[in-house]
Amino acid sequence: MQAFTQLAGLAVPLDRANVDTDMIIPKQFLKSIKRSGFGPNLFDELRYLDEGQPDQDSSQRPINPDFVLNFPRYKGAKILLARDNFGCGSSREHAPWALLDFGISCVIAPSFADIFYNNCFKNGILPITLMDEQVDQLFEDTLAKEGFELTVDLEAGVIRGSSAGDIEFNIDSFRRHCLLHGLDDIGLTLEQSSSIKKYEQKRQQQAPWLFT
Amino acid sequence: MAGKTLYDKLWDSHLVKQQDDGSCLIYIDRHLLHEVTSPQAFEGLRIAGRQPWRIDTNLATPDHNVPTTADERAIGVDGIADPVSKIQVVTLDDNCDEFGITEFKMQDERQGIVHVVGPEQGATLPGMTVVCGDSHTATHGAMGALAHGIGTSEVEHVLATQCLIQKKSQNMLVRVDGVLGAGVTSKDVVLAIIGVIGTAGGTGYAIEFGGTVFEDMTMEGRMTVCNMAIEAGARVGMVAVDQTTIDYVEGRPFSPKGEHWELAVAAWQDLHSDDDAEFDHVVVLDGASIAPQVTWGTSPEMVLPVFAQVPNPAKEKDDVKAAGITRALEYMGLTAEQAITDIRLDRVFIGSCTNSRIEDLRAAAAVVKGKMVAASLKQALVVPGSGLVKAQAEAEGLHTVFTDAGLEWREPGCSMCLAMNADKLGSGEHCASTSNRNFEGRQGFGGRTHLVSPAMAAAAAIAGHFVDVRTFA
Numbered sequence: 001m002q003a004f005t006q007l008a009g010l011a012v013p014l015d016r017a018n019v020d021t022d023m024i025i026p027k028q029f030l031k032s033i034k035r036s037g038f039g040p041n042l043f044d045e046l047r048y049l050d051e052g053q054p055d056q057d058s059s060q061r062p063i064n065p066d067f068v069l070n071f072p073r074y075k076g077a078k079i080l081l082a083r084d085n086f087g088c089g090s091s092r093e094h095a096p097w098a099l100l101d102f103g104i105s106c107v108i109a110p111s112f113a114d115i116f117y118n119n120c121f122k123n124g125i126l127p128i129t130l131m132d133e134q135v136d137q138l139f140e141d142t143l144a145k146e147g148f149e150l151t152v153d154l155e156a157g158v159i160r161g162s163s164a165g166d167i168e169f170n171i172d173s174f175r176r177h178c179l180l181h182g183l184d185d186i187g188l189t190l191e192q193s194s195s196i197k198k199y200e201q202k203r204q205q206q207a208p209w210l211f212t
Numbered sequence: 213m214a215g216k217t218l219y220d221k222l223w224d225s226h227l228v229k230q231q232d233d234g235s236c237l238i239y240i241d242r243h244l245l246h247e248v249t250s251p252q253a254f255e256g257l258r259i260a261g262r263q264p265w266r267i268d269t270n271l272a273t274p275d276h277n278v279p280t281t282a283d284e285r286a287i288g289v290d291g292i293a294d295p296v297s298k299i300q301v302v303t304l305d306d307n308c309d310e311f312g313i314t315e316f317k318m319q320d321e322r323q324g325i326v327h328v329v330g331p332e333q334g335a336t337l338p339g340m341t342v343v344c345g346d347s348h349t350a351t352h353g354a355m356g357a358l359a360h361g362i363g364t365s366e367v368e369h370v371l372a373t374q375c376l377i378q379k380k381s382q383n384m385l386v387r388v389d390g391v392l393g394a395g396v397t398s399k400d401v402v403l404a405i406i407g408v409i410g411t412a413g414g415t416g417y418a419i420e421f422g423g424t425v426f427e428d429m430t431m432e433g434r435m436t437v438c439n440m441a442i443e444a445g446a447r448v449g450m451v452a453v454d455q456t457t458i459d460y461v462e463g464r465p466f467s468p469k470g471e472h473w474e475l476a477v478a479a480w481q482d483l484h485s486d487d488d489a490e491f492d493h494v495v496v497l498d499g500a501s502i503a504p505q506v507t508w509g510t511s512p513e514m515v516l517p518v519f520a521q522v523p524n525p526a527k528e529k530d531d532v533k534a535a536g537i538t539r540a541l542e543y544m545g546l547t548a549e550q551a552i553t554d555i556r557l558d559r560v561f562i563g564s565c566t567n568s569r570i571e572d573l574r575a576a577a578a579v580v581k582g583k584m585v586a587a588s589l590k591q592a593l594v595v596p597g598s599g600l601v602k603a604q605a606e607a608e609g610l611h612t613v614f615t616d617a618g619l620e621w622r623e624p625g626c627s628m629c630l631a632m633n634a635d636k637l638g639s640g641e642h643c644a645s646t647s648n649r650n651f652e653g654r655q656g657f658g659g660r661t662h663l664v665s666p667a668m669a670a671a672a673a674i675a676g677h678f679v680d681v682r683t684f685a
Contacts, residue, residue: 033251085412093363122365209468
């Protein structure tokens with residue numbers, strides 16, 4: 001996994017609550033058996049005017065000029081500003097894979113759905129939860145100035161660049177540690193093999209029907 | 213000290229280790245797999261040169277991509293017309309064969325929707341931790357299990373370590389007291405709950421469903437309710453173990469037998485919240501006041517009783533909510549204050565991990581028996597949840613009740629719930645669906661989904677529009 005330490009880039013404001021994972025990456029693209037290549041189909045039904053198909057050359061498709069990700073001023077955005085309950089719905093990890101493949105590795109919102117939030121950390125994406133007013137402020141900053149950039153510093157736990165000054169944020173310490181160092185958490189868990197085996201021995205005595 | 217909730221008990225009994233920073237290693241008893249969220253996990257294992265920790269805890273079946281017509285199914289995997297879908301199903305078969313994982317393949321009568329198959333086989337039991345790369349894994353909480361969906365990285369983590377790194381959720385109790393009225397089902401109860409607490413109301417919580425309505429409910433009804441916990445934002449939904457649970461589990465293929473059965477039943481007696489347990493949040497509803505529900509918008513929280521009118525954004529004070537209503541009405545092709553019973557339907561779908569079990573099919577068949585589907589309908593599909601549900605329904609003659617009434621009787625799979633196979637809505641089409649999500653495009657590009665119970669879907673199929681099943685004859 002790619003480590004996440006600092007990120008500086010354009011922020012794109014997606015002003016819509018309850019953005020679900022079907023919206024982030026529609027079902028027809030879940031048929032891939034790879035982790036990559038989902039970027040062209042991120043927000044497919046919002047970004048394009050036609051119905052997308054897997055293995056299609058998306059560069060030839062009619063784009064929706066009214067969708068914010070298609071605005072020229074947000075081209076190359078690395079940070080997504082979002083609203084409440086971002087990533088609700090299915091557990092598909094294709095949603096963070098699509099964001100990452102598109103070039104977005106930080107999402108800032110007032111709240112996230114649990115499974116999506118968790119999936120982000122497994123892929124080097126930083127989801128930041130801020131208060132409503134702080135998110136409102138960032139939306140205003142972004143809309144007010146073309147080329148508005150933010151710097152997200154995970155080490156310091158600070159977002160820099162807002163007209164209202166630095167914004168602090170908190171991330172659970174284990175997740176922060178894994179992101180900062182790009183750690184594979186399967187490797188970390190396997191370091192606990194003896195604890196897992198000890199648990200299994202104890203559990204087998206208590207609940208032998210689970211070990212047949 | 214306060215007593216423990218059911219969630220506390222399940223959590224504590226699976227805690228392998230708690231780290232200093234509060235993150236916990238939780239042991240997983242049952243891991244269910246399907247073709248969509250597992251290929252990248254198996255690939256990860258291979259790349260890292262890792263082996264599954266405990267093969268016998270894994271159980272797999274293809275469900276999302278499988279075709280549901282008898283012709284396509286008769287020739288097995290080669291009958292999958294979509295080459296991309298076929299690759300996924302073949303990949304699951306290959307991965308299970310390579311690692312020695314038990315799989316109910318497409319031609320196996322036990323194949324079906326993974327959340328129907330698990331309980332049906334006794335593969336998900338009270339007191340277990342159950343995970344699957346699918347958010348509707350909460351279904352298995354109906355058994356008094358700790359069950360939730362995970363992403364593909366966690367599928368790989370469970371395969372490799374039998375554990376997950378977790379933070380404990382908070383406890384929420386949703387209590388529904390009293391008795392449900394005639395014609396009101398478990399689906400109406402869970403939709404009404406989501407209408408009250410909202411689609412993010414359960415975020416960060418594990419929800420226990422308690423009260424007389426759930427005590428009186430069948431296991432299949434409890435599965436429908438727990439299934440949709442995620443639609444209220446909660447990864448985990450569960451119901452305490454009682455005699456109904458134990459009667460359901462007894463004698464199933466994977467259920468404990470003999471001496472182990474006695475031991476298990478004794479241990480399961482403790483799988484309820486203590487009387488003095490404290491919940492972080494409690495929501496109480498009156499069962500008698502719940503009417504048949506219909507979603508009108510593009511989020512499960514956009515739900516109303518069938519006799520209501522869709523909302524008017526001009527009357528909503530919150531700007532963000534008003535914008536959400538306006539957008540949803542536009543997408544759904546509805547006008548403000550339109551009566552729900554005036555919504556004309558193009559298709560009806562009876563199926564999905566929410567509502568494709570035998571009781572669901574019986575309820576729908578009872579409504580359509582001796583009637584004909586409305587001529588204005590393009591299609592009405594009935595898709596049983598597993599091969600065994602299908603066989604049971606056919607033994608009871610339900611399939612001919614459906615086909616005589618003009619509904620199509622299909623092979624088991626996820627089907628039109630998420631339209632990864634050929635069963636989908638056309639753009640602009642309205643569908644009465646017994647599934648779980650009415651998101652934009654969920655059932656097909658531009659499709660318009662209305663979530664309802666099987667009885668309500670069946671009545672709508674006959675009428676061609678929504679009707680109150682309580683007064684429908």
